Amino acid sequence: MITTQVKLEKTFENMILSASGWRKVFAASGDEEDFTTEITPEDSLICTAIGLVFGEYLEKLEGSEILLARDARPTGEAICGILYRTLTHMGCSVRYCGICSAPEIMAQSAVHPYKGFVYVSASHNPVGHNGIKGGAHGGVFAAEIASVLIEELKKKISSVSELEKVYLSCGNIEVSEDCSLKKQCLEDYRAFVLKTACPEGKTEDFIGKIRKAAIGIVGDLNGSARCLSIDKTFLPEMGFKCCFINDTASEIKHAIVPEGENLRPCRNMLEKMHEKDPSFVLGYTPDNDGDRGNLVYIDDDGQAKIIQAQEVFALCVYAVLRNAAKNGTQNLAVAVNGPTSMRIDELAARFGAKTMHAEVGEANVVNLGQSLRDQGYAVPILGEGSNGGNITWPARVRDPMNTIMSMASLIADGITIPQALRELPAYTTTSVFAPAAIIRLKTRNFSSLKASYEKNFPSFWEEKKAELEKYGIKDYLEIRTKGIEELTGEGNGTPGGLKMALLDGDKNICAYIWMRPSGTEPVLRILADVKGNEVELHDSLLDWQRSMILKAAEGL
Numbered sequence: 001m002i003t004t005q006v007k008l009e010k011t012f013e014n015m016i017l018s019a020s021g022w023r024k025v026f027a028a029s030g031d032e033e034d035f036t037t038e039i040t041p042e043d044s045l046i047c048t049a050i051g052l053v054f055g056e057y058l059e060k061l062e063g064s065e066i067l068l069a070r071d072a073r074p075t076g077e078a079i080c081g082i083l084y085r086t087l088t089h090m091g092c093s094v095r096y097c098g099i100c101s102a103p104e105i106m107a108q109s110a111v112h113p114y115k116g117f118v119y120v121s122a123s124h125n126p127v128g129h130n131g132i133k134g135g136a137h138g139g140v141f142a143a144e145i146a147s148v149l150i151e152e153l154k155k156k157i158s159s160v161s162e163l164e165k166v167y168l169s170c171g172n173i174e175v176s177e178d179c180s181l182k183k184q185c186l187e188d189y190r191a192f193v194l195k196t197a198c199p200e201g202k203t204e205d206f207i208g209k210i211r212k213a214a215i216g217i218v219g220d221l222n223g224s225a226r227c228l229s230i231d232k233t234f235l236p237e238m239g240f241k242c243c244f245i246n247d248t249a250s251e252i253k254h255a256i257v258p259e260g261e262n263l264r265p266c267r268n269m270l271e272k273m274h275e276k277d278p279s280f281v282l283g284y285t286p287d288n289d290g291d292r293g294n295l296v297y298i299d300d301d302g303q304a305k306i307i308q309a310q311e312v313f314a315l316c317v318y319a320v321l322r323n324a325a326k327n328g329t330q331n332l333a334v335a336v337n338g339p340t341s342m343r344i345d346e347l348a349a350r351f352g353a354k355t356m357h358a359e360v361g362e363a364n365v366v367n368l369g370q371s372l373r374d375q376g377y378a379v380p381i382l383g384e385g386s387n388g389g390n391i392t393w394p395a396r397v398r399d400p401m402n403t404i405m406s407m408a409s410l411i412a413d414g415i416t417i418p419q420a421l422r423e424l425p426a427y428t429t430t431s432v433f434a435p436a437a438i439i440r441l442k443t444r445n446f447s448s449l450k451a452s453y454e455k456n457f458p459s460f461w462e463e464k465k466a467e468l469e470k471y472g473i474k475d476y477l478e479i480r481t482k483g484i485e486e487l488t489g490e491g492n493g494t495p496g497g498l499k500m501a502l503l504d505g506d507k508n509i510c511a512y513i514w515m516r517p518s519g520t521e522p523v524l525r526i527l528a529d530v531k532g533n534e535v536e537l538h539d540s541l542l543d544w545q546r547s548m549i550l551k552a553a554e555g556l
Contacts, residue, residue: 001164002041002045002160002167002168003041003042003045003160003164004160005158005160007042008042008045008046008157008160008163010042011040011042011043011046012042012046012157015046016518017150017153018146018361019140019141019142019143019146019147019361019363019364020133020140020361020362020363021123021131021132021133022131022133022150022153023122023125023129023130024043024129024130024131025129026039026043026079026128026129026130027039027074027075027128027129028040028043029128030128031128032125032126032127032128032129033126033127033128034127034128035074035127035128035252036074036075036128037074037077037078038078039078039079044078044082045160045163045164045167046157047079047082047083047086047132048082048163048166048167049153049157049163050132050153051082051087051090051118052086052090052156052166053149053152053153053156054083054087054118054134054149055087055092056090056152057134057145057152058115058116058134059090059091059092061115061116062113062115063113063114063115063116064113064114064115065093065094065095065115066087066092066093066094066095066114066115066116066117066118067095067097067105067108067114067116067117067118068080068083068084068087068094068095068096068097068117068118068119068120069096069097069100069104069117069119069120070098070099070100070120071100071101071102071119071120071121071122071224071288071290072099072224072225072227072228072249072250072252072288073121073122073127073129073130073250073252073288074127074128074250075128075130076099076120076121076130079130079132080098080120080175082167083118083120083132084096084173084176085170085173085175086166086167086170087118088170089169089170089173095178096175096176096177096178096181097177097178097181097182097185098177098182098228099227099228099249099250100119100182100185100225100228101189101224101225101226101229101289101290101291102119102121102123102225102289102290102291103189103290103291103395103397103398103401104185104186104189104225104229104230104290105117105185106119106135106139106395106396107138107185107189107192107193107395108184108185108188108189109135109136109137109138110137110139110192110394110396111188111191111192112188115136116134116135116137117134117135117136118132118133118134119132119133119134119135119289120132121225121288122288123287123288123289123291123292124257124287124288124387125256125257126255127252127256127288134149137396138394138395138396138397139362139363139366139396139397140362140363140397141363142363142367143361143363143364143367143483146363186229186230189229190230192395193230193234193399193401193405194206194207195394196392196393196394196395196399196402196405197392197402197405197409199380199393200327206409207238207239209409209412209413210238210239210240210412211239212239213239213408214239214241215239215240215241215279215282215408215411215412216240216241216243216274216277216279216282217235217240217241217243217282217283217284217404218244218245218269218270218273218282218283218284218296219231219235219242219243219244219245219247219266219283219285220245220246220263220265220266220269220283220284220285221246221285222252222254222256222262222285222288223246223248223249223250223251223252223253224249224252224256224286224287224288224289224290225249225288225289225290226286226400227247227249228249229290230401231244231401232244232247234401235404238408240408241277241280243273243280245265245266245269246265252288253265256288257287257433258285258286258287258292258293258388259294259309259388259433260306260431260433260434263294263296265285266283266284266285267283267296267304267305269283270282270283270296270297270304271298274298274302274304280298281298281411282295282296282297282407282411282417283295283297283304284296284400284403284404286400290400291389291397291398291399291400292387292388292389293389293400293403293404294306294307294309294312294388294389295307295312295315295403295407295417297417297418298417307421308388308429308431309385309386309387309388309389309431309432309433310340310341310343310385310386310388310427310429310431311421311424312389312390312403313344313383313388313389314341314343314347314385314424315410315417315420315421315424316381316383316389316392316402316403316406316407317344317347317348317381317390318347318420318423318424319406319409319410319420320381320390320406321334321347321350321351321353321380321381322351322410323380323409324351324378324380325351329378329380330378331376331377331378332348332351332352332354332377332378332379333353333354333355333356333372333377333378333379334348334353334354334355334356334379334381334382335356335358335365335368335369335372335379335382335383336355336356336357336358336365336382336383337357337359337360337361337364337365337383337385337386337481337497338357338358338359338360338486338496338497338499338514339360339385339386339432339497339499339516339525339527340383340384340385340386341385341386341427341429341529342427342512342529342531343424343425343426343427343429344385346425347424347425354377356368356372356486357479357486358483358484358485358486359481359482359483359484359496359497359516360386360481360516361384362384362391362397362398364481364483364484365382365383365391366382366391366396367483367484368382368484369382369391369393371484379393380393381393383398384398386432386527387432390402390403390406392405392406425531426531426532426533427529427530427531427532428528428530428533428534428537428538429528429529429530429538430526430527430528430529430538432525432527436526436542436546437525437526437527437542438523438524438525438526439523439524439525439526439546439549440523441524441549441553442553443553443556445556446493446495446517446524447493447494447495448493448556449493449524449549449552449553449556450491450493450494450498450515450552452493452552452553452556453498453515453548453552454478454490454491454492454498456548456551457476457478457548460544460548460551461476464544467540468502471510471511471534471537472504472510473502473503473504473510473511474504474505475503475507476501477503478490478491478499478501479498479499479500479501479512480494480497480498480499481496481497481499482494482496482497483496496516497516498514498515498516499512499513499514500512500513502541510530511528511530511531511534511537511541512528512529513526513527513528513541513542513544514526514527514528514529514545515527515545524549526542526545526546526549528541528542528545
């Protein structure tokens with residue numbers, strides 16, 4: 001016997017299951033910062049169960065093969081080995097291309113008739129974490145499919161003996177990494193990035209403008225999957241002058257999430273390169289699966305500065321909508337998640353575009369974008385502003401190459417990054433990775449917590465009302481996001497994001513506070529967004545939100 005049912009179920013309790021992926025700390029020590037390649041016997045059986053679930057579902061879909069790939073974190077090879085053997089044991093035809101960025105593998109699934117893909121990654125989470133996500137046709141499975149697969153996974157976990165039987169019976173299957181597939185992925189991904197950057201099809205004109213601009217860029221790849229992606233060949237081919245650091249796959253030099261302090265190595269190198277060559281004006285750092293790259297830039301004073309995640313997304317929206325408007329695109333819309341700053345609503349309105357909101361989760365935003373297209377809207381860009389990066393149609397996943405192409409299109413048109421930043425509406429917004437944006441509670445009964453919060457909010461409002469009126473805030477409106485829907489009014493603790501929009505005397509939203517249980521981490525996330533450079537009001541609202549949640553949690 002490998003383990004017991006009790007140990008398996010106890011280990012499985014630590015897994016976070018959502019449409020964004022199934023994640024936990026897979027490092028055998030249980031330490032989320034451990035660089036070990038080893039996973040526990042219990043996690044080996046969990047991976048076997050996941051292989052069975054995805055295999056049974058994907059085999060029903062059209063196509064002949066299943067793609068398998070991973071990001072560059074240490075436990076990925078062990079997890080992929082189990083998935084490969086399990087899927088092969090089931091009779092599935094599996095093509096495994098080893099370390100591959102998320103946009104790369106998803107582009108491959110979008111341009112060829114595969115059944116779908118299984119991707120091993122924990123995205124921005126610490127190095128000891130890992131996870132598994134599945135999808136097809138260029139994007140992860142929708143929430144309704146993911147929920148069905150989650151229930152199937154729970155059923156598999158209920159029988160340790162059946163999982164041990166499968167695990168042991170396929171242990172001798174040799175794992176074969178397909179080098180020809182990796183080469184094909186890179187070629188197809190390059191073509192897909194260019195297609196996304198040039199929706200009007202004028203590829204040569206676009207490349208000519210970028211080459212003429214001769215933009216210098218620094219890439220801190222931080223040992224991520226992007227070390228083995230197209231970055232180091234594609235960007236020079238496009239005419240960029242390039243400097244890459246930390247560009248050996250799996251050699252992760254600093255914390256993974258591309259926010260705050262973790263952008264300093266890129267910022268410091270950009271300053272050095274700019275001193276040598278003033279054309280170096282931009283830098284990026286991706287997360288480990290390479291689907292998000294946040295930016296640093298050279299300001300007018302010659303100093304390298306970090307762009308906050310919400311501003312990175314806003315810059316991309318500005319660039320893409322500007323191009324769409326120049327091309328005469330009608331019925332424009334942008335799909336975003338609930339905690340995206342209202343600067344996007346205001347910015348989109350300048351171009352006559354509507355902004356629609358979905359619940360947190362890339363799949364929710366992608367599905368909202370498709371729903372809007374089905375209604376006749378043109379949706380050239382979507383994304384989760386709270387996380388930075390952008391999803392540029394026809395891509396169905398964030399991609400730093402798309403972010404860079406958006407910035408390059410501005411620079412090639414004579415608009416510097418500092419100038420573009422000044423074009424953005426001014427808002428003060430919490431970074432989702434700031435310590436103050438996270439609340440760890442003893443209770444995991446978030447439904448009851450939210451119901452208590454909603455019930456008590458009127459009394460909380462009365463206590464705060466006089467102070468808020470000094471800032472012109474007169475009233476409030478509850479707004480909830482669930483899947484691709486945005487609803488108003490009390491939800492009695494229903495799942496999803498909860499936003500209290502704060503209204504001025506004309507009933508316009510001038511600020512909001514927001515909360516949602518994380519789908520990938522055991523925490524409650526909170527955020528405040530305020531129109532204007534209002535740091536004092538922002539901090540007061542965030543403190544108020546925290547205190548209300550802690551009071552609502554009392555007794556739960």
